[in-house]
Amino acid sequence: MRVLVLGSGVIGTASAYYLARQGFEVVVVDRQPAVAMETSFANAGQVSPGYASPWAAPGVPLKAIKWLLERHAPLAIKATADIDQYLWMAQMLRNCTANRYAVNKERMVRLSEYSRDCLDELRAETGIAYEGRTLGTTQLFRTQAQLDNAAKDIAVLEQSGVPYELLDRDGIARVEPALANVTDILAGALRLPNDQTGDCQLFTTRLAEMARDLGVEFRFGQNIDRLDHAGDRVNGVWIDGKLETADRY
Template identity: 65%
Template sequence: MKVIVLGSGVIGVTTAYYLARAGHEVVVVDRQGAPALETSFANAGEVSPGYSSPWAGPGVPVKAIKWLLMRHGPLVIWPKLDPVMWLWMLKMLRNCTAERYAINKSRMIPIAEYSRDCLRTLRDETGIAYDERSRGTLQLFRKQKQLDSTGGDIAVLKQYGVPYELLDRSGCIGAEPALANVKEKFVGGLRLPQDETGDCHMFTQSLAQEAAKLGVQFRFNTRIDRLVADGNKITGVVTGDGLLQADAYVAALGSWSPRLLKPIGIFVPVYPVKGYSITVPVTNPDGAPVSTVMDESYKVAITRLGDRIRVGGTAEISGYSDRLDAARRATLDHSLSDMFPHGGDLREASFWCGLRPMTPDGPPIIGATRYGNLYLNTGHGTLGWTMACGSGRVLADLISGRKPDIDVRELNVSRYDQRFG
């Protein structure tokens, strides 16, 4: 079967790889000149199934007000005259209940855990290298109140069988020795020892090379204009290079998926939430993190990637703007210099932003549509790197007519009301 995959971020490339492994003829189309040049380019670097939780949850509306008022707050909203923005935020608020949180979490954990297992298998089979480390994630608490309120998170971890360690100050230093330099600034932490880290951009580019060896064709610098539908099937995709046709099509365009799908009557409530990162060269390995430290107060992840430190964070709701905001960098700079003051040289940091494709309930959208040959793999939010391999493998199985290893029926777009968009 010939399959066209639209998008060459980490989701699109993993999908293409697994489709090729299954014996399909695969063409990947992207407007960029190489894989992983947008949201997959410089994310926080975490592969963290244990932190696969919906943003929408009990207490979040109250916390959001506090975050908006903080100098280095993790949330920024730039209101626009955009009904899609307001409708998406309203839908997210409707998911901020204990009942909805439990349902949405139960849909996210299985695909995240499965994806980590798929990544490990892929790594063993291909020998792919991407500055990966398997040394866990440490959620660091600056205040005793934060540490005392971990009961709910721990209960969820226990429910899903996710290993964890609740650490005091000395335990945190044992996991991340450089924190001994700032031990007065935190009280404890929650560590997930099975989490991993790695450079998503490096991984995606290397996997694209592996996919090419399997026959995958990449059509870069190709504008994607629209899908052509006839009855209950897609008959082609109009691009800057003309009409491209295949037996099946996969939309893996992240935040841009809704704009492609709306004209053919498929409504996906995916909205861009901008994230920022800085990448800092390591100047003192003993003063840098060994894995990922999540600064809970600012929701900033500080990750070691080879001879670099990646610092990622902020949820900015500002439409499709890709403008770099100096105030957002200040938050990242502050968290790194506060926790790892001797690890890297901020004067040499590169600054980046990307548009995370967020759903209002949290889980991604994976699976078939009402068009018999159109499939979706989008809406992974901050967890695209965490869920990529599992999502790609599952979708390849569905297209191939095989039963996936895990049940993903509740990740289908049909969970949303298609009558009103």
């Protein structure tokens, strides 16, 4: 079975690797000259399941209105006649309630925990090196209000069984001695000891090498124009003006 993967970032490359390991014929297409040249290039490099959260959250609708006036806003909405975009926006707004946010975040945390476990297995099986560290992460709060607002997220961590540690000023200095002289301007911190960090581009590059060894074909410098589809079924992908087909996409 032939599978066409669009994009060679960390997600596309990892998908190609796992598909090839299961015996699929895989082709990866990307407009860049190499893997991980866009979002995965300057990635923050954190593996932080506890921080996984949906964009649809209380307060986001009001923020979105303000973002429309900003040049470099984190959310951009392009005017279009496509009804599907407005249906999607309506679905997002419906999920901006506190109850739905809690449900969606809990699901995302569980999925992210599973993803991290898969990363651990991959590292153990292949020995892939990407400057990975398993020392956890620490989120600092400058004000008591910020610390108080984290209570709902902490409740999700407890519900999902994610280990965490609330730190006072002495705890911050203990975990990160370099901050000992500035703890007086901090209200507290949240430490997630099971979090990891690493170089996302390096990880993707080396995983791509392993994928090639399994027979994955990477085709760079090719622009993905649009999907050829009928309803929810994808029949092919237009790439540089030509229709490319596969068994799965």
